[in-house]
Amino acid sequence: MSGLFAxxxxxxxxxxxxxxxxxxxxxxxxxxxxxxxxxxxxVDRVLAGKGLKRVDLSxxxxxxxLYSLTVDNxxxxxxxxxxxxxxxxxxxxxxxxxxxxxxxxxxxxxxxxVGKLEKMIEKMFRSYPRLA
Numbered sequence: 001m002s003g004l005f006a007x008x009x010x011x012x013x014x015x016x017x018x019x020x021x022x023x024x025x026x027x028x029x030x031x032x033x034x035x036x037x038x039x040x041x042x043v044d045r046v047l048a049g050k051g052l053k054r055v056d057l058s059x060x061x062x063x064x065x066l067y068s069l070t071v072d073n074x075x076x077x078x079x080x081x082x083x084x085x086x087x088x089x090x091x092x093x094x095x096x097x098x099x100x101x102x103x104x105x106x107x108x109x110x111x112x113x114v115g116k117l118e119k120m121i122e123k124m125f126r127s128y129p130r131l132a
Contacts, residue, residue, distance in 0.1 A: 014090070014097050015129050021047065021065050021088065022057040028068035038114060039067055042121045043086060051131030064091045071106070079107040084120055088128075100124035 023040060030036040043065065044054055055061050070083045081103060088098040102120040106113045 015088070016131065018052065018062040018088070018097065019131065020053050020055045020059070020061040021063045022055050022059065022061040024057065024064040024066040024089075026066050026068055028070060030069045035069070035117075038117055039069065039084070039121070042118055043067070043125075046121060046125045047128075049130075050125070050128055061091065063088050063097060065089075079105045082106050082117075082120075084117075084124075086121070086124060098128060100127075 026036075030039060047054070047065075057064070065086065065088050067084060067086045069085075072081045072083075082105075083101065083103040085099060085101045087096055089096055102124045104116050104120055106116060
């Protein structure tokens with residue numbers, strides 16, 4: 001698959017009451033701490049722009065966020081296909097409030113990949129409602 005692809009699902013009424021979130025442990029985190037930090041940082045920036053505040057998990061957040069990243073090697077001998085999923089969940093019910101999936105081809109030039117990752121995440125969150 002080439003190019004940027006994003007798909008989202010949402011429960012907008014419930015999401016509008018979410019003001020705080022915390023990160024939960026990922027089921028499939030990035031293997032490289034650099035990429036883990038990039039994903040968390042970009043999502044944090046996007047959610048802050050939507051009016052949400054990141055708190056510690058011990059602070060009883062309104063929602064928990066987690067992500068999974070899958071990377072397949074040598075897609076068509078041109079790079080790696082990265083598939084990213086971000087979930088926003090209700091911590092008490094352990095149900096999904098919102099999730100998005102995105103994929104793109106990554107190449108050897110890591111500085112270009114950071115830009116691609118930013119575009120992937122920003123596109124994923126376009127449908128996420130902004131707090132009033």
